[in-house]
Amino acid sequence: MIGVCIKYFHENYGGMLQAFATVKMLESRGIDYELIRYKKKLTITEKIRSVPRLLNGVLLNDKYEAFLKRQGMKKHPEFAKNDAVRMKAFEKFKNKAFTKLSPEFCGYKALCEGAKRYDAVVTGSDQLWSPAGLPTNFYNLMFVPNEIRKISYASSFGVGQIPWYQKKRTADFLKRLDYISMRENRGSEIVKELTGLDVPVILDPVFNFNKEQWEKLIPIKKEMDEPYIFAYFLGANPEYRKQVRKLAKSTGLKIVALRHMDQYVEDDESFGDYAPYDVAPDRFLNLLRGAEYVCTDSFHGTCFSIINEKRFMIFNRYANTSATSKNSRIDSLCQNLGVSDRRFSGEISDIQKTIDYKKVYCNLAKLKQKTDQYINAAFMG
Template structure:
């Protein structure tokens, strides 16, 4: 029996990570592909510790992992209620993960076990999300270096998370990219990276959540209205108070309530006092429904923007990072807006520009064309499993 092993962040407590992982599995089920999510845990060895030592001097890794985790732990100590609230949110993520992800491999402990067990797969595929970020590229999991030479190796909509790869990393990237049989990426900048450092070429495909249209999402996540009154959904991960002030001004002028999800990654001072409703019992399904039933959406989130388009919302997207930030991930928003004719939805200082109507027939025509070409890519890549 031919089987596909997939490497995705199915249990990462992030709306985008879980929803794109779920969309990937939903698409595979629609294709009647026999698959399972590969579960891998590292064994802590002296060799592994030595391998990761250089990361302590990498600004991307320090910003993405060490500082963020340290800040979160400190803030939880000072904000006891936030710790309790985050446990409620965490449980909502766990519930979605446990209910929605059933096709799981045994846990492979240690790299040798991963290599050996991976031989049972006809093909392995790394999913979307920022799984090729320089901060984690040495793990040899999401780059599929563990897979046997005879195993078909596929990437679907995988993201580098950055617009450029520093010269010191390019040899590492070339090594694993050259081994892949089918490469697709989520951003235009990702294609440029692959085409420049590898002998292979990459195709830009839709994020997995766009493989399903609004009707198919309704089949996967039935509609449930969480608030009876009209509302704005404001979903900000960044720390810019001016964005929240602008949304508050807009809401007052329109006579609408604001629903928001505060303190997503860690304590965020800008979230204090912002919004009329700040629920914490929101898992990925509830997140989809908050967008689905909103009058307007304001966000600095990539997937907040994507679902806004799926549900034809009047939305505005904000930059979460400054363009010169070493950890900037603005490139995915850049690609999304450029590819579908949505550049005017970028916030430029006028919050009321959100009222300019979006030409959704034109936008969704582009999305549908891209969806079809992305499915054609999967047709070719998954041919080995028939």
């Protein structure tokens, strides 16, 4: 049996659908697995050791966004009420999609002992190797005994640089792994720089299934009776909302928007002709499927736009000069699949240009073959 170390419980559409795709990939190959449940129970020593983690720039940025969301809920009770509706939808999907769970390992010692029940343990994808999470020694599989196979599946650092003070520890956990694959080109370069190892760049788990296969996993359901633009922004940039409004005006289409995703956004109060909150990951996918155009700053919003052959525009969530930028995953996706021209460069009308999906799918097929070869070697070998 394989232990699966992924963030299946996080209320993020892309993250949860990526976790869903991961377990469905295992099931499609007849691989017995369970999702590892770990509850931290820090000792005094462990708490002291974790103090430097609080100074990590990526973690601080994530904590700040979470703080802004909590503050928004306090100031805007209606937002808090709507967000609770969204969380309930996530919970319902999660309980249905993720049922093969391990016993709950309470404390790191119990986790290390529990790992002995597996023939192999896999971790990935979705930024689980972010510098912010290194001290937990969970997603880097440091708790797994040496004799048990350790697999990284389309792993992601989520950043372009590893902080200098984490380079040795990062190299140490990488060298323990039996199989390493990365989701981003930059991630593969980082592994090479730290360990000297050449590791493959493979596809995000959501690409394990094509459009027709996803329709079997999550059946199509029409959500709107009229044509619309689907706007899915995790960031708070008001200029991006302005551009979507401009597109709506020029095309005469309505806007379906998912508001206040990672924080309260003042501009979202008036953004969108239709802004549902009762949206689980399956409904999210159907809203995207039914759109004439998709505008997003989300990595997985982009992935599903490609899978469903939509006309889309990618907006940078982070400034390229930001120390906490996570744009490298979008960079790799665009470069590897040949869709760099879908990145917003100032003219929203470019979204109406036709995408040569035959060429995109040719690039995708090459990467899919490489991905399948890696999966077969790591999981079935």
